Amino acid sequence: MRILIVSDAWTPQVNGVVRTLATVRDELAAMGHAVEVVGPDRFLTIPAPSEPDVRLAVLPGRRLRRIIDAFAPDAIHIATEGPLGLAARRICLRRGWPFTTAFHTRFPEYLKARLGVPERMTWALMRRFHRPSSAVLTATASLREELVSRGFANVAAWTRGVDLGLFRPRERGQLNLPRPVFLYVGRVAVEKNIEAFLGLDLPGSKVVVGDGPLRQALEQRFPKAHFLGAKFGEELAAAYAEADVFVFPSLTDTFGLVIVEALACGTPVAAFPVTGPKDVIDGAPVGVLDNDLRAAALAALGLDRAACRHFAEGFSWRRTAEILLERLAPIDRSAEPRPTS
Structure with missing residues (x-):
């Protein structure tokens, strides 16, 4: 055809x-x-x-x-x-x-x-x-x-x-930042609600991977966060795998492909209980959905990384x-x- x-x-x-x-x-x-x-x-x-x-x-x-x-x-x-x-x-x-x-x-x-x-x-x-x-x-x-x-x-x-060959668990410890590491990946734009993540009182480090029109302003407002810019391929997959929790603050995404990529790397997810996260995770013990995003991020630290990978293996591009x-x-x-x- x-x-x-x-x-x-x-x-x-x-x-x-x-x-x-x-x-x-x-x-x-x-x-x-x-x-x-x-x-x-x-x-x-x-x-x-x-x-x-x-x-x-x-x-x-x-x-x-x-x-x-x-x-x-x-x-x-x-x-x-x-x-x-x-x-x-x-x-x-x-x-x-x-x-x-x-x-x-x-x-x-x-x-x-x-x-x-x-x-x-x-x-x-x-x-x-x-x-x-x-x-x-x-x-x-x-x-x-x-x-x-x-x-x-x-x-x-x-x-x-999800590309299960690229996005996979890897050896951790390459990112020289205080643990735990809470990661956001995606466009740095107003509709992604990134400030809801950057404003959280969390231990360890906050990392942002991605670029967009809000990056400069957010770097100035949140100087303790680490903005690594856009990453692709192996570097992107390594960033997912390095994180302790992937935080998805968006309220408007229709799916959230980055959620599945993070899970494929063995990283549990914290998000709001909205369209996208609640459909992908659907009650599985691989993420925590809560209107209190800080509580979700802290609770996700205790989830099994092997279970996250196993769950992601059910998503096929074919x-x-x-x-x-x-x-x-x-x-x-x-x-x-x-x-x-």
């Missing part, structure tokens, strides 16, 4: 959406499918408001049509609701092509936190965007229930995986790719109108 994935989130961006799409692309290719991801890197772009390192495609419609026609896809998956996602949606609707979408990001909460946009307005736009989709893919059961309650239709499950393949809506070319330029 020839599968085209359109996403406003793509390299060189660093986030869970990009990691998910890149890994699923590789898994599908290994299964014998031809997969092409179309991201902003192929277009004229401008910086996103309040996120200068995130680029948005400018008027991508004409070039996107040429890319689609050259690739001749059998199915199209629209991963995001940005300019590229909107352009791909418009092309599919005009041609009578079915397509699938995904709900990766809680934009209503993000836009309210960043720009003060009312959530009701953004939810209405999100419903309109996803309404024609053959399947709206979501990572967790609680998010699916919420979307249905908000008027979304055709909501379907799409789990996540299964993630297989689910997407099952959900895709094949294009019936016999019924399509002639493309217009």
Whole structure:
């Protein structure tokens, strides 16, 4: 099958959406499918408001049509609701092509936190965007229930995986910091609620791995915390393994891929009991969920690291790719109108 994935989130961006799409692309290719991801890197772009390192495609419609026609896809998956996602949606609707979408990001909460946009307005736009989709893919059961309650239709499950070869327990003691080490990994941005972690009264050391628009301000406000910047591959996996507890302060993530990566390295998790953490951990003795994040972080110190690894072994990227393949809506070319330029 020839599968085209359109996403406003793509390299060189660093986030869970990009990691998910890149890994699923590789898994599908290994299964014998031809997969092409179309991201902003192929277009004229401008910086996103309040996120200068995130680029948005400018008027991508004409070039996107040429890319689609050259690739001749059998199915199209629209991963995001940005300019590229909107352009791909418009092309599919005009041609009578079915397509699938995904709900990766809680934009209503993000836009309210960043720009003060009312959530009701953004939810209405999100419903309109996803309404024609053959399947709206979501990572967790609680998010699916919420979307249905908000008027979304055709909501379907799409789990996540983890690279168990890269993210694994390792020899510890390389990080020369007072123990215990409490770690955060992810974007250093307002929607991640990092201040809820950095403001905790905890023993030992707080470590932040990642970059983003709030990093400089948070470094100044919390000088005792250790900001290591963005890390990738072996360095990232080593940071997870080195920590005593992984603290996930976000209230808005739809899954939290970093949670599974930490668990795969044997590191227990502390988080709020919200969508994402409560779906991933689901009562397993590998993390502590509490509205008191300090209490959760301290309690997680006593959890079994071997149990964390064993739990993470149940998350497979191959299964993630297989689910997407099952959900895709094949294009019936016999019924399509002639493309217009």
